[in-house]
Amino acid sequence: MAVSETLSSPAQPGHFVAGKGLRTVYSVSIFLGVVLFALALYQDHDRAWHGYLSSYMYWTDLALGGLFFTALQHVTKAGWSVNIRRICESFTAFLPIAAVGAVVLLLGSKHLYVWMDPEVVAGDAILKGKAAYLNTPFFIVRMVVFFGLWLIFSKKIVGNSLKQDHDGDAKWTLKNVPLSVAFILVFALSYSLFSVDTLMSLQPHWFSTIWGVYNFAGLFQSFLAMLIIFVVYSMKKGWLRGLVSEDHLHDLAKFLKGFTVFMAYIGFSQFLLIWYANLPEETIFYLARANGWWMAITFSLLILKFAVPFLLLLPRWAKRTPNHLVMVSVLVLIMQYVDIHWMVFPNFDPYEPKFAWQEIGSFLLMGGLFLWSVTNFLSKHKLVPIRDPRIAESTHHHVAY
Amino acid sequence: MAQKLKKKTGGVAGIWLDDHDCVVAARKVREAGFKNFDAITPFPVHGMEEAIGIKRSFIPYVTFVMGIVGLASGVALQQWTSATDWPINVGGKPFMSGPAFVPIMFELTILFAALSSVAALFAICKLPKHDPPVIDPALTSHKFAIFISENDSGYNAERCEQLLKSLGAVETKRLSHY
Numbered sequence: 001m002a003v004s005e006t007l008s009s010p011a012q013p014g015h016f017v018a019g020k021g022l023r024t025v026y027s028v029s030i031f032l033g034v035v036l037f038a039l040a041l042y043q044d045h046d047r048a049w050h051g052y053l054s055s056y057m058y059w060t061d062l063a064l065g066g067l068f069f070t071a072l073q074h075v076t077k078a079g080w081s082v083n084i085r086r087i088c089e090s091f092t093a094f095l096p097i098a099a100v101g102a103v104v105l106l107l108g109s110k111h112l113y114v115w116m117d118p119e120v121v122a123g124d125a126i127l128k129g130k131a132a133y134l135n136t137p138f139f140i141v142r143m144v145v146f147f148g149l150w151l152i153f154s155k156k157i158v159g160n161s162l163k164q165d166h167d168g169d170a171k172w173t174l175k176n177v178p179l180s181v182a183f184i185l186v187f188a189l190s191y192s193l194f195s196v197d198t199l200m201s202l203q204p205h206w207f208s209t210i211w212g213v214y215n216f217a218g219l220f221q222s223f224l225a226m227l228i229i230f231v232v233y234s235m236k237k238g239w240l241r242g243l244v245s246e247d248h249l250h251d252l253a254k255f256l257k258g259f260t261v262f263m264a265y266i267g268f269s270q271f272l273l274i275w276y277a278n279l280p281e282e283t284i285f286y287l288a289r290a291n292g293w294w295m296a297i298t299f300s301l302l303i304l305k306f307a308v309p310f311l312l313l314l315p316r317w318a319k320r321t322p323n324h325l326v327m328v329s330v331l332v333l334i335m336q337y338v339d340i341h342w343m344v345f346p347n348f349d350p351y352e353p354k355f356a357w358q359e360i361g362s363f364l365l366m367g368g369l370f371l372w373s374v375t376n377f378l379s380k381h382k383l384v385p386i387r388d389p390r391i392a393e394s395t396h397h398h399v400a401y
Numbered sequence: 402m403a404q405k406l407k408k409k410t411g412g413v414a415g416i417w418l419d420d421h422d423c424v425v426a427a428r429k430v431r432e433a434g435f436k437n438f439d440a441i442t443p444f445p446v447h448g449m450e451e452a453i454g455i456k457r458s459f460i461p462y463v464t465f466v467m468g469i470v471g472l473a474s475g476v477a478l479q480q481w482t483s484a485t486d487w488p489i490n491v492g493g494k495p496f497m498s499g500p501a502f503v504p505i506m507f508e509l510t511i512l513f514a515a516l517s518s519v520a521a522l523f524a525i526c527k528l529p530k531h532d533p534p535v536i537d538p539a540l541t542s543h544k545f546a547i548f549i550s551e552n553d554s555g556y557n558a559e560r561c562e563q564l565l566k567s568l569g570a571v572e573t574k575r576l577s578h579y
Binding site: 272314396398 | 445447448450457461465492493500501503504
């Protein structure tokens with residue numbers, strides 16, 4: 001407490017106001033999303049649920065990314081990121097909605113996961129062998145445990161930060177360190193299994209031990225892109241004047257560039273081993289993504305999710321130019337959807353990529369709810385954890401040449 | 402040896418006990434028209450680059466270009482060894498196997514980029530310097546110095562000493578070489 005108040009008296013952050021435009025965007029998104037998703041369900045259950053799963057994973061990843069990044073800052077006792085930490089924390093406001101979304105996913109899970117059909121399992125030796133893990137009751141138990149843990153940790157870690165806004169006590173910062181260590185350990189295991197359950201089990205015969213890491217890489221990359229957009233938006237509104245500068249953007253962009261490389265590294269590692277070994281039980285995954293236009297999408301991931309963002313983030317000026325960063329972030333966010341779509345949809349149609357209003361519907365629904373929950377959180381709380389003991393370090397953050 | 406030392410430039414050094422004062426002084430020295438001066442500090446001091454007016458290094462361009470050279474070398478090396486000079490069928494894969502070449506391409510990119518960056522750093526800093534004069538041993542622990550080189554435009558030892566003193570230097574030293 002003493003530290004934060006003697007070292008400096010930083011500028012007060014502005015109040016995050018979800019303006020009329022923003023409110024219209026999420027209201028229309030949610031409304032349109034519900035209508036289109038309902039229509040898609042009416043038209044084709046299988047397709048609608050595959051679209052739902054893609055959008056669900058996309059926005060849940062962003063929320064989890066916020067919690068993971070917050071925990072990461074506490075574990076490393078990072079000073080530079082304090083002034084943008086509240087925006088990371090705000091993403092966790094979507095987690096309760098994601099938990100409800102998991103229940104909705106269960107309603108449609110029969111249309112997604114063949115291993116949920118006892119008749120299929122009875123006639124399939126491989127699925128019989130995996131039935132101890134891949135069965136509906138255990139799937140539900142896992143979902144409950146994962147979301148239970150994530151919600152408890154987000155409530156605790158974010159809650160401590162909000163409590164500090166009121167009393168300015170440094171003990172909340174200290175308390176968050178062991179909590180964050182525990183969360184990161186829990187997250188490593190739970191998120192790996194979560195991605196295996198929701199995405200890998202779409203093709204229950206197939207397996208990849210790096211699947212969880214690949215999904216995490218996409219999660220972190222897209223989270224950083226979304227964070228940059230929120231930070232730049234708040235900066236342009238003038239709410240972060242004197243608190244967040246292009247030096248913070250510079251470091252966020254370094255993060256984004258680093259994890260763009262990481263994503264490609266993990267994605268290629270998965271591909272290389274399968275390609276080399278050339279075992280039919282493993283190659284089915286890539287063969288299903290090499291038909292017709294799927295091949296083009298597979299290559300677009302390499303080029304537009306790795307090569308182009310990497311080169312666009314390479315120069316120093318690029319990392320310090322807000323408009324440029326937003327452009328790259330939008331590209332990364334689009335490609336993250338393409339990536340998840342690429343993981344999900346060959347299960348629905350291995351011959352032709354499908355993307356139309358049916359998929360846009362569930363994307364808008366989830367996206368609108370995400371935007372609503374996050375902006376609602378931000379307008380209720382201070383935009384910067386202004387009484388954090390490391391606030392001075394972050395306010396004076398400076399990136400050397 | 403003695404002749405070599407004479408070739409090196411001397412100058413005047415001022416010593417501060419506070420890093421912030423040293424940054425302020427560095428800015429003033431630059432504003433006084435000096436270009437060929439440097440700050441010697443025990444740790445990186447925020448804002449010092451801007452205060453002295455140090456331009457960005459060109460090393461990143463060396464890194465980038467040599468990275469591309471490394472990438473191309475990786476392709477060329479494997480193309481030559483695996484497909485041209487001694488083609489061997491490995492696991493029924495084509496001789497020119499893109500995915501199999503990627504790890505080597507990646508490693509050579511890193512190797513070329515990293516080693517060239519270090520080499521460029523050594524070249525432009527004229528490292529290794531085995532006999533730099535010791536201005537003050539405490540510059541590695543708690544003191545901060547600004548050194549104005551005698552080949553700077555408008556250099557005058559007396560004037561420099563006065564300038565540094567007026568900027569709050571607790572001590573000034575004339576050095577015959579640096």
